[in-house]
Amino acid sequence: MSTATHHAVELRYATTSDVDAGANASHVQLALEGSRGTVGVRGRVREPALFRDALAATLGILASDLRYRGKDRTAYLAYLMKQGKRATAQIWEAQKAFLEQSLEGEQKADAVLDPVLTVDPDQVSLEVFSRDESAYARLSFDNSLFEGREAAHGSTFLDVPADLLAKVDRLRTYVPVSLEAHVALPVRGAQSRAPRNVEVPHAWLRGFLQVQSAATLPASTCTLAPIDLYNLLFALRTRKAKKAPRALRFELVPGMQPRLVLEPWELVLECHGPKYQGSAPAVVRTFGRQRLAALARLLPHAQGVRVQMLGPGLPVFWVMELGPATLTLALTGWTESGWSSAAAFDALMPREVPDGLAEKLRNRLRKEGPLSFEALASGTDSPKDAVRGALQLECLRGRVLYDIAKGTYRPRELLSTPVDEAVIRYGNEREERAHRLLGDGGPGAGEVKLTKVHEVVGVGTRLSGEVVDREAVRSFFPGFMLDLEGRVREASCGCPPYRRSGMREGPCEHMIALRLAYARQRAQEEALRQTPKGRAQIRAETRSYVRRDEAGLEQVYRVSLDGKLVSVEWGPRLGEQRHQRLWFDTDGEARTAYFARLESLAAEGFIDSVGGAV
The missing domain is CATH 3.10.150 (DNA Polymerase III; Chain A, domain 2)
Structure with a gap:
């Protein structure tokens, strides 16, 4: 670095x-x-x-x-001093110094x-x-x-x-x-x-x-009518959430119009745009919904609204069609929980890009103008994954722009010289050390083990692990709770930085390494679930599926696999649940029946609220 x-x-x-x-x-x-x-x-x-x-x-x-700003109470403290109240000069001077330091940092950030x-x-x-x-x-x-x-x-x-x-x-x-x-x-x-x-x-x-690179990734896409955005903005303007979760949840079922659900009130907004054209049902949770107020001024000109959602911690793109104009708004997912973005940015870094491919694609864009991904991929002998990685690399260098609205790549030089992707590869030194612990290159590679992943329903995921730091010649045991909004609670680690300052200076490299290891493991598991070999390795698992009826009431199915046993619970979310337990002669028969039940639920319009959540 x-x-x-x-x-x-x-x-x-x-x-x-x-x-x-x-x-x-x-x-x-x-x-x-x-x-x-x-x-x-x-x-x-x-x-x-x-x-x-x-x-x-x-x-x-x-x-x-x-960003949150504390109130300036300097004048009030001066008033208290004149009245002879308990407000010492030391408090006044300390607050003035704090404000001056904050303003100085703000000027630097600008x-x-x-x-x-x-x-x-x-x-x-x-x-x-x-x-x-x-x-x-x-x-x-x-x-x-x-x-x-x-x-x-x-x-x-x-x-x-x-x-x-x-x-x-x-x-x-x-x-x-x-x-x-x-x-x-x-x-x-x-x-x-x-x-x-x-x-x-x-x-x-x-x-x-990162926004440019994220725009190149596949996404779940739905289209809303302008009245849907108006209803959403009106609901947000007339309500204020005082507790978590505060997500905007999309419920997407193929062949049905999308639904928007506002947490924590569980307010359901029925959409009036085109039906969702995806191949599988999905629940997509997005954050930063208050920032959508910036689109209110464009509602009189809106002809359509398209939303593209990528994955946990990645930007969400709102594309407003305004006739001869288009506004693309990307809401990033790292403002309030910056260190969690390490996992998101890790997914955006291209892996192995063939030499010369990125330069070849950029030169073609310069000569031929805006081109789609399919047009660029068809003009090379390289696999599509390599082409996508090369385009991601050019986006990270600031030399190529992906136009979300048109679905095309465009040449665009952000700076006179390309940005060195190695410079922005890590957000800080702790993040760089975390990647070293994961064995991503450099001396002193370590080993990161996930020892416990506990899904707490309605709260989040509790992670515990062991990090072998060969440079420090010892092991550390970080752990934390990752809540539904991606924030960290109840963190702990035995390393000197955490013992000295806790989370005040941000997470230690061992927590970041554990977070990255969990994100990579989850991505691998979801990819393996789509293959017979990956399914054969699953012996115990629980999935929850939900579906709303015409009255807006949720029907919940919870299907569990545990060796030779398949358990099913179903019924209304707030009502009495029915139970069924099925025993099989072998693990293979139970696994086949388990996945057959999941596929049947998906075909009936039920949404996987665990694996399908983004």
Whole structure:
């Protein structure tokens, strides 16, 4: 792992982005960074209301920050001191020092890259990453939105002053609106803007590029009607969850319209869009639902909403079709439980990529323009897994973009030089040591064993393990509870860092290694379950299946395999359960009957709430 923690970028803007909202015409001027050469677009906007609302919503996502901030009680403490109350000068000075330190850290966190503007032959797009690094948005405008469009293709950064969002809000949509985004030359006699040096943290690059890499993975996809999104936002606005879980749960059954379930109230929202076209039922749990409020402004323009869900800890993509415009919002899963994202990012790193394949695919995109995965895979002799890994690698380097809305790959240079994937491979030194313990290369490899995996119904999963650290010449025994939202509770470990500070400084490398080992084991087990060889290794297992009737009541089936015994419990979730116990002569017969019962339930529209949960 490199000792550097930042990537230096110099930004040169000749002018400042501005909006001139006049009585007879409005002009939007966007200043672009000039080191990338000639890049720009200009034209008259055909639908000013859509342009204004889409641009304002995207800039709102850029400025959003949902991180918790404590209240500033300095003035109150000063008041208490004047009144002779128990508020000493030491408390006052300590709080002032704490606030100054917090603000200093906040200013450093804001030193990130400006939004990325890309002009392609068929569209112009704007990519933003929120201040709290929890939301990514890509807004694209088709050529049909502009009259008299003139463009110079390429990618560069966009200058966004603090008051640009307020100025965009003041655009009058009943007067002509024109857009001009270009690398302007300084006006003669005017004072030129000094270059701005930005030290971009590798953690920011890791989060931004993780979204790009995640977009290339297969996903469970459903389509909602605009009224479904309205109902969801209305329900969230009128309720506030005071306890966990706080997930937005999707219940997907092939041939039926999706259902949205809001936890912890178990409020069921019936959807009105197309029926789910997946091959198997699934329960998908997503988090970060409050961030969906950023889409409210676009509801009057929405023609359809598509949701793509990847897996635990991975981003969830919301694609809003707005006619000549499209907004893709990715809600990441690591803002509140950052260290759990180690398992998610581990799944995004391509394994073995043939030499030269990534470069070959990127050059083809440059020559032929946007292409689908199937088109790219058909043009090479490499297996599809290798092609997907190479495209993931190019996304992590910032040289290729996957357009979720169109389902195509596009060339897009994030930086003038490609990002070294080794630099963002690990989030911190502890994560790097955790991978060493797993034997992922480097000296001093260790051994990680999962000694106990206990599923606690309605609470989470309790993990215990043994980590053999050959570098420390001893073993450690970490353990923790992974709740339904992916957060860690009741953690313990015998290593010196945990004994010194507990979880205040984050998890130790032994906990991270245990979390990674559990994620890898679960992925392997789910893959083996689809093969006869893998099923033959299962001797004891329990699965729960649920289905809602027309009245919204849940029917639950719980099927268990234990050697030669198959146990079945079924009935309404809140009602009396019926029981059945079936004994067989051999383990093989019991296993065959067990999986036959699971397949029968899936065919009847029951959803696997354990293995199918995401």
